Amino acid sequence: MEGRTGKSGPTKGEATMKNPFLIGLTAALITAGAIKAAPAFAEAPVTPDTNVSFVQTRDLDLGTDAGQRQLERRIAQAAREVCGVPSDLDLEGKNDLRQCRADAVARATGTRDALVAAANHGEVIAVTAAR
Numbered sequence: 050m051e052g053r054t055g056k057s058g059p060t061k062g063e064a065t066m067k068n069p070f071l072i073g074l075t076a077a078l079i080t081a082g083a084i085k086a087a088p089a090f091a092e093a094p095v096t097p098d099t100n101v102s103f104v105q106t107r108d109l110d111l112g113t114d115a116g117q118r119q120l121e122r123r124i125a126q127a128a129r130e131v132c133g134v135p136s137d138l139d140l141e142g143k144n145d146l147r148q149c150r151a152d153a154v155a156r157a158t159g160t161r162d163a164l165v166a167a168a169n170h171g172e173v174i175a176v177t178a179a180r
Contacts, residue, residue, distance in 0.1 A: 102127035104157070104174040112168035120161060127176035128153040153178045 104123045110116040132149035135142030153176050160174045 098179050100131035100133075100178050102130045102176045104176060106164060106174065110168075111165050117165055120165070124154055124157050124161060124174065124176060125150075127157070127174075128178070131176055131178040149178050 104120070104127050106120060106123075109119055111120060128150040131153055132146055135146050157174050157176045164174070
């Protein structure tokens with residue numbers, strides 16, 4: 050394309066992308082970004098009001114008391130994460146928080162019990178709370 054000066058190439062204010070390498074690189078970056086983002090959308094089927102924390106058990110020996118105690122601590126920590134923290138001045142919020150944590154731990158109990166019964170490791174427990 051000739052500009053106003055008679056020279057070939059873009060003039061000031063014109064944009065072009067004629068380099069095949071740049072076109073291919075740009076397409077690859079866009080594709081890689083889309084592929085990288087896809088698992089994030091598929092990981093947890095949750096509603097907008099549900100918080101989720103995943104408790105890893107791969108490193109625990111659930112056949113021992115120590116491993117089971119560590120799992121209990123992790124589940125309790127996950128319940129604290131998903132339920133949040135109310136203001137110190139919000140008594141109703143503190144009561145709701147206690148109930149939220151109890152409910153979250155109770156929902157994780159079935160998975161925990163199954164893992165301990167099988168003395169299995171390498172599984173993940175999802176701790177959820179609807180807020």
